[in-house]
């Protein structure tokens with residue numbers, strides 16, 4: 001059955017059958033004002049509409065919305081959050097153009113099409129992106145918390161820290177999170193010979209493919225330190241973006257890159273897979289600090305990859 005809503009992910013999640021088509025249509029119209037007028041589908045054609053009266057569909061939709069809100073509030077209470085995290089808007093249909101942050105360029109950055117290095121995604125959506133690095137701590141409670149709260153995030157893994165438990169990160173991956181490249185040994189790359197940097201970055205691509213079945217498009221240089229060789233090496237093995245960060249959250253404080261010491265729409269936030277061995281708290285404590293601050297300032301957490309064009313065509 002071909003309809004105007006066949007690509008609607010919300011619709012797909014709700015199940016199948018005629019009613020769901022109407023629900024999806026209603027959902028699209030109601031979707032929190034984030035759809036542009038031309039993105040709202042027109043009236044559906046065909047007899048299925050007569051099987052599900054719009055009033056009933058609207059009621060069902062309201063019930064589901066209420067249930068989701070209640071579930072989110074209950075999850076927030078379970079994990080000791082001060083506020084219920086805000087749901088993110090739908091991913092943008094037109095992805096923003098990602099360019100290297102001024103002052104962060106290397107020579108020939110654009111004309112050699114090297115991966116852009118950026119700290120913030122250009123968007124007006126009141127969202128920030130959570131990125132979690134390294135991989136020392138493998139806390140099962142963190143996994144449960146993020147699934148329960150449905151908070152999206154992206155990871156940047158360094159093999160020497162994750163190799164003792166790839167299964168933990170397979171579980172992360174199975175929860176819908178993208179695993180990205182953070183090198184084999186987490187060395188300070190800037191100034192190292194090209195061949196060494198290539199081994200560190202492209203060797204990790206091979207590990208990722210072997211262990212997780214995927215060659216990442218995103219790479220983050222350890223310590224945010226890179227030079228032209230870093231980006232050339234990364235590009236040579238399929239890396240398309242080199243996101244760094246604009247704010248970092250620790251278990252007991254925040255650090256901001258900008259002088260105004262606050263979050264902005266599209267900011268990339270860094271934290272780490274760390275636990276009591278590395279700092280005074282658990283990953284759950286760290287996430288509480290992150291989420292409470294983000295929510296208090298009116299931001300939702302969105303998925304970084306949803307704002308990036310795939311650029312798969314570059315591989316042709």
Ligand SMILES: [Zn+2]
Nearest residue numbers: 133134222223
């Ligand atoms: Zn790191």
